[in-house]
Amino acid sequence: MEATKKGFDIKKFMSDNAMWFVLIVLAILLTIVRPAFFTVANLTTLVSSESVKGIITCGVCWCILSAGIDLGPGAVAALSAVVSASLAQQADLPTRLIGLHLPAILCIAVAMIIGGIVGIICGWLVACTHIHPFIATLGSQLICRALAKMYSSSPVSNLDQSFRNFAVFKVAGIPMVVFIFLIVFIISWFMMTQCRFGKNIFAIGGNRQAARVAGINVEKNLILTYMWCGLMAGLAGAMLAARTGSADPSTNGLQYEFDAIAAATIGGTSQTGGICKMSGVMSGILILGIINNGLVLLGANDNLTQVIKGLIIVVSVVVDMRKNAVRT
Amino acid sequence: MSEEYILEMHDIVKEFPGVRALKGVQLKVRPGTVHTLMGENGAGKSTLMKCLIGIQPCTSGKIIFNGQEVEFKSPLQAMNAGITMIHQELSPVPDRTVCENLWLGRFPMKNKLMCDHKRARQEAIDLFQKWKLALNPDDMMRDLTVAQQQMVEIAKAVSYDTKVVIMDEPTSALTETEVEHLFDIIADLKSKNVAIIYISHKMEEIFRISDDISVFRDGEYVGTDRAANLNVDKVVEMMVGRQVGNMFPKVDCPIGDVILEVKDLASGKSFEHVSFQVHKGEIFGFAGLVGAGRTEIVETIFGMRKKTAGQIFINGKEVNIKSPEDAIANSIGLLTEDRRGNGIFGLLDITDNTVMASLKNYGFPQNHKKMEADAVKWNQAMRTKTPSMRQRIMNLSGGNQQKVLLARWLLLDPDILIVDEPTRGIDVGAKAEIHSILTKLAGEGKAILMISSEMPEVSGMADRILVMYEGHMMGIVSRNRDGGDPYDSQELLTYAHGEKNDFAAAN
DSSP: HHHSSSSOOHHHHHHHHHHHHHHHHHHHHHHHOOOGSHHHHHHHHHHHHHHHHHHHHHHHHHHHHTTTTOOOHHHHHHHHOOOOOOOOSSOOOOOOOSSSSOOHHHHHHHHHHHHHHHHHHHHHHHHHSSHHHHHHHHHHHHHHHHHHHHHHOOOBBOOOOHHHHHHHHHOOOOOOEHHHHHHHHHHHHHHHSSSSSHHHHHHHHHHHHHHHHOOOHHHHHHHHHHHHHHHHHHHHHHHHHHHHBBOOOHHHHHHHHHHHHHHHHHHTTOOSSOOHHHHHHHHHHHHHHHHHHHHHHOOOOOOHHHHHHHHHHHHHHHHHHHHHHHOO | OOOSOOOEEEEEEEEEEEEEEEEEEEEEEEEEEEEEEEEEEEESHHHHHHHHHSSOOOOEEEEEEEEEEESSSSSHHHHHHHHEEEEEOOOOOOSHHHHHHHHTTTOOOSSSBOOOOHHHHHHHHHHHHHHOOOOOTTTTTGGGGHHHHHHHHHHHHHOOOOOOEESSSTTTTHHHHHHHHHHHHHHHHTTTOOEEEEEEEOHHHHHOEEESEEETEEEEEEEEGGGGGGOHHHHHHHHHSSSSOOOOOOOOOOOOOOOEEEEEETTTEEEEEEEEEETTTTTEEOOOOOOSSSSHHHHHHSSSSSOOOOEEEEEEEOOOOOOOOHHHTTTTTEOOOOHHHOOTTSSHHHHHHHGGGGGGGGGTTHHHHHHHHHHHHHHHHHHHHHOOOBGGGGGGGHHHHHHHHHHHHHHHSSEEEEEESSTOOOOOHHHHHHHHHHHHHHHHHHHHEEESOOOOHHHHHHHHEEETTEEEEEEEEEEEOOOSSSSHHHHHHHTTTTSSOTTTTTT
């Protein structure tokens, strides 16, 4: 046991970072088949189009880590997208949905507050009423999607440029949404590895009873987890509206939660809780991005993309479970 | 007077809806001593401890700790005050490191926001050194043995300025050397004036380490005395409230033909070159240390594990058992070691649990009347104590669960019954009953294969004992039938530690 501790364990490194190697192999293969893949323009498109889902993933992976799940983020994003968009419509637009016009930053704040409130409610349901997170968040998904459609039956467009800039303004050729995703990612990483909150969630996901006995306030921490996930969904909604310039209550964020769960899972987050690495989550986000982007470059149709995504998720979980089985 | 005790509990009453689990019990613990709590399962020992550390509040009563009246609302409060509990079901977070488990819920901080990983690691190392614990803070909890996980729990306990450590059945999953190490640690704790409240069913170790013994029965306090003034018979009598007859009611019965023969059996690296014959009417014991390969052998015979070499013969015919289904078809039954894990269906009732292995016999649609009747019949034969057959099995005590599982296999009427640790975690009364059931079955001509980590149990029950060491057969010893001790326990131990090997040439 002591002997193997020292030195660099190449096998462990490979197995810990397996998905990054998959990512590199995929990228190389694509570059060979379609040289257009490995261009600055295409990679920028790839990353910026995955950023919104990436933000959601940074929230959902926490719920999975806590041995739960959140099915709500896509619908929550749609709700916060329409609400924030309605507040960010051009001030002089005659067809404004509502009279109030807020500065862009406040529109984003409103979006996040909506998500946060939904998250707190879900977290409370999960932590205090002990209903299964699957059910609690299925409820929030249905309700939020319906609320979004009730708020506006048609897409909300003609958004203020100051609002849109939060997603589309380019710094060094890279749109803001990418930076916002990266900031969110770093905050998530920091909380997970450097803060006691992260350690508490690892403990709750790994062994809820042990966490309770160790004096961790399980209820409070679970509510905070779902609140964080909601905040991310709200932010993603605002980014979605800002990026595309309109918010559509029925299509915005549709099935984003599944892509987020898939990305987290591919990245090695354990469905039974207690295991998650943000670097893995990033690899999952990028792998899904490459698949989406690559299949478009290859001219494959959307259904084939879904088939391949489905296969990758299942295979990655099988591989992950075998990895864990060897250790026990 | 009260200065003499570090902890006093007076008139503790705990009521659950409909049940009075503790009926006004007391406990007085002297500092720097090992105080053992004894009693059958359900006597209230664990409940009393849960009341003490605030997992469950007690309904009424007074707790005086360190001269002050206290009432802990949570385990954390109790820990901060200096009382820690090492739970029977260990509570690690498997996918985190030893270091993180040690500081669970109270990780050292650099500032309000950030954790101090360097300090956490250093303090862990210092703590392990101070208490001579062979632990590496960077190891994953999952990769540790049960004994090492327990050491982490102990390290956690002593890292608080602890005055009382509660250990609930700490040795139930330890090997003998690990137990010795635990006892060293306990002695160390005692020398630092820490009191230990020790819960265990194992008489031998209790008399070895206890200073005081308190006995409980059915939620009532029976009495406390110095261990020196007590002996096994007295304690058992206090626990059961009556004298228990023979713990090992072994009856010699005629040994019949060979029913099971195993030749050169192996399963991967778990065990190799295992050959033996079992006769009708025989109780064939397996002895050895934890990890010697005993469970693996019977799992292979039962088809739960892949056979990589060797042959199995039943009644002289070679059989190819690939799954438990095949094994049952060949009239083999296996009462598994892990009752909760792969024995009971906790949420199902006693009837369902009893008939679960024989569902094929109840036709289509399933004949529920017959099921019920069979379940009643066999559970009566096993003397299962339950308010009704519709009771969920998880509400029964361990001993009664085991009886239901025995009933499950007897309903199938197997010719070969394998029992793996049949009395682990079961109180003495039920233990003696299960032993007498096994003897009776052997008397009916069934072959019984029995694994037990408790030497007295194997040597008390078995006609022959196969001793294993690290996956290899060391010897097969026959019962001494002319009075006196049935086995030379010293000899069994030398086999079990691999110091004597009758099969060295064969291996």
